[in-house]
Amino acid sequence: MSALPNYKFSDAEGHDFPVLNAANAFEGRERTEANFGGTLGYGTAKALAADELAHVKSILHRKVATNAAAIDPEHGKLVSGTSIEQYHTVADRIEHAKMFSKAGRILSDADVKAIRETSLFDTVRDMFGDYTLSDEEGVGWEQISFRFVRPNVAQDVGFLHKDDWFWQYNNWPVPAGKKRAKCWVGLVVDAGRNGLGLVPESHTGTFDFDAEQVGNKLAFNPRFNPDDLDIVRFPGPAGQPVFFNYHTLHVGSVNKGNLTRVSMEFTILFN
Ligand SMILES: [Fe+2]
Structure with a gap:
């Protein structure tokens, strides 16, 4: 079994994450999967409004309480009576582990x-035109998944990877004529202490890996040294999205904050 990796992150300034829109998201080039995200392979856009952020957090709170x-009605009461920020305390x-299975x-x-x-999906439509969200696991509807990362629990974050690697490993077919891009949104984040890290320009590089099933988690063992890469942590506040190329290397950072870090993510399929 692989040891849990200990990645080093560098902290970015807001301007290190360009604001993407319809005009620049593909740098004026062909609207291909490979060209999304410009030179860096990622960027940001308008944040959720405060009331939208609160609404999305309430949906996730109800989901984890359910x-x-x-598993146990008493557990449901405990989670329901605890804010998602303080989830780690219960x-x-x-x-x-059972609550946060992939299906969960x-x-x-x-x-x-x-x-x-929410307005986030107006942003998605502006950037991509007609789109759907992917359902690679075959649940039967468009997928949005989420993650809770407890403070100082290395097991709660994954391995440096490209999202395309999951599709390769699982032999998930890309729907005919569709291209993929990813969106990640921190809902409870402590900039500089947790959140998503991405490797600039990695979408154009060749990075080989070996996949290994570790418990209920898929581990990606790189055939390269992640310490040679600059993993830039997104500095945006809660509710601000990161859009990135489906071939951009990325990973969540171990949570060095005091609150449970909460995020959601989805794959955009565009034409
Ligand atoms: Fe990912």
Whole structure:
């Protein structure tokens, strides 16, 4: 079994993450999967409004409370009565791993439809035109998944990877004629202490890996040294999205903050 990696992150300034829009998201080049995200392979856009952020957080809170209640009604009450920011303070009294299985981290169709009403998806439409969200796991609806990362728990974050690697490993077919891009949104974040790190320009590089199933998690063992790479941590506040190329190397950082870090993500399929 692989040891958990200990990646080094560099902290970026806001201007290190260009604001993407319809005009620059493909740098004026052909709207291909490879060209999305410009030179760096990522960027940001307008944040969720405060009321939208609160609404999305309330949807996730209800979802994790439902997950906990399905295991034990008392666990459900405990999670329901604790803010998502303080989730880690009750996590050792409930079955955390079972609650956050891959299936447990995928939102229901109704929750996805509610989140799709936020201004974030106006931004997505402006940038990509007609689009759908992917359903590579085959749940039967457009997927939005989420993650809770407890303070100082290395197991709660994954391995440096390109999202395309999951599709390669699982033999998920890309729907005919579709191209992919990714969006990640921190909902509870402490900039500089946790959040998403991305490797600039990595989408154009060749990075080989070996995949290994470790427990219920897929580990990617790089055939390169991640210490040779600059992993830039997104400095944006809660509610501000990161859009990135499907071939950009990225990873969540171990949470060095005091609150549970909460994020959501989805794959955009565009024409
Ligand atoms: Fe990823």
